[in-house]
């Protein structure tokens with residue numbers, strides 16, 4: 063269980079916060095709109111009405127102790143930039159911010175965002191690339207039992223091939239891709255692919271099978 | 280090469296249209312804003328300034344002959360609903376519409392949309408589920424060389440196991456999931472999985488390897 067704070071309850075912030083909570087995490091949401099805050103009661107751990115550009119508010123809520131902050135404000139760029147900077151300065155390890163356009167995105171990275179999301183643009187690319195698919199992968203991604211995730215190999219896999227490890231039979235995992243230490247990406251590695259210590263593996267399988275290998279931050 | 284018409288040039292419509300064009304498709308974009316239309320010159324096949332709620336406009340542009348229409352209007356629900364209905368009535372086979380909220384989505388399905396996308400909400404779920412990943416799959420999805428796609432099995436695969444087919448060695452494809460005729464989904468099918476005639480297979484591999492098996496509409 064990780065601690066998340068989601069600032070801004072637009073469609074993006076709401077669905078993100080609800081999903082994180084459903085996944086078993088501790089989720090605090092903040093918005094300056096009282097009605098929106100009330101509508102989240104029971105759907106997240108805590109919902110607070112506040113202006114997040116106020117540093118004292120963030121301090122009194124203990125934001126610095128959270129593992130991840132998501133700044134889900136799009137239209138009000140000024141606030142989104144200020145809040146992103148504040149939470150990063152306070153020491154939140156991982157900050158995700160939503161951008162309205164490319165320029166906004168660049169500023170967010172400059173002030174400390176670890177990841178910037180542009181939902182409309184990103185979904186445009188995604189839908190284009192998957193237009194003729196029947197959304198099998200979305201079904202997996204949105205399913206409660208299965209996931210596609212990234213894991214770190216355990217010691218007993220080091221320097222063995224996928225065949226030797228018997229990844230599918232013993233671990234129920236299908237390796238879709240591997241990222242080497244030098245950032246090289248091996249897509250669809252064959253049975254003779256040798257797992258290295260520094261690898262990150264993208265796998266598909268049951269949540270209970272994946273959980274055992276989850277990447278810890 | 281397919282023919283696409285994208286109506287509405289917000290962030291979603293723009294990135295969708297550009298990506299479809301980059302993928303080698305024929306793309307017509309329509310928006311009532313002259314400046315936006317001009318900014319698409321050279322980035323798509325045709326860009327036309329017009330009000331798409333006008334049935335005569337859609338007829339004169341030959342919209343009924345397009346394979347896919349994407350109605351990428353969010354805020355103006357009335358227009359988005361009218362246009363979705365019009366293009367479907369005209370005979371466009373596959374209509375994707377963008378919704379602003381759940382109610383809007385339901386109306387769009389009722390008037391004929393084949394798929395409804397809610398970029399902010401969908402990305403909220405997606406980001407929540409992938410929060411600790413290093414985005415290996417996004418790298419694949421956004422790469423020009425590799426894809427994750429859905430394919431139909433060819434005749435010589437019918438009733439054979441993945442091991443017998445030697446899917447990875449001979450075809451360079453990694454089968455991530457299979458959807459049976461009865462809609463059952465087998466995630467991460469093992470080497471002994473028997474491919475059936477009615478299966479849809481989600482695979483990962485090089486674009487050139489996948490292209491051979493692409494699902495035709």
Ligand SMILES: Nc1ncnc2c1ncn2[C@@H]1O[C@H](COP(=O)(O)OP(=O)(O)OP(=O)(O)O)[C@@H](O)[C@H]1O
Pocket residue numbers: 069070071072073074092093094095098112113114115134135136137138141399
């Ligand atoms: N300084 C702030 N402190 C707290 N909440 C804020 C602050 N500024 C904006 N918000 C909240 O952020 C939420 C989302 O903001 P905004 O409307 O800009 O996002 P959006 O990208 O337009 O989302 P959507 O398109 O879903 O409406 C709003 O509910 C707003 O009340």
Ligand SMILES: Nc1ncnc2c1ncn2[C@@H]1O[C@H](COP(=O)(O)OP(=O)(O)OP(=O)(O)O)[C@@H](O)[C@H]1O
Pocket residue numbers: 182286287288289290291309310311312315329330331332351352353354355358
């Ligand atoms: N009837 C219409 N005919 C043609 N274009 C239209 C029509 N109605 C709206 N549009 C265009 O659709 C585009 C997107 O509309 P809208 O602003 O509602 O979408 P949006 O979801 O808010 O997108 P974004 O958030 O990226 O601004 C606008 O550029 C607008 O000019």
Ligand SMILES: [Ca+2]
Pocket residue numbers: 202203204205206207208209210
């Ligand atoms: Ca899942």
Ligand SMILES: [Ca+2]
Pocket residue numbers: 289353
């Ligand atoms: Ca919008």
Ligand SMILES: [Ca+2]
Pocket residue numbers: 136182399
């Ligand atoms: Ca928006």
Ligand SMILES: [Ca+2]
Pocket residue numbers: 419420421422423424425426427
């Ligand atoms: Ca790709």
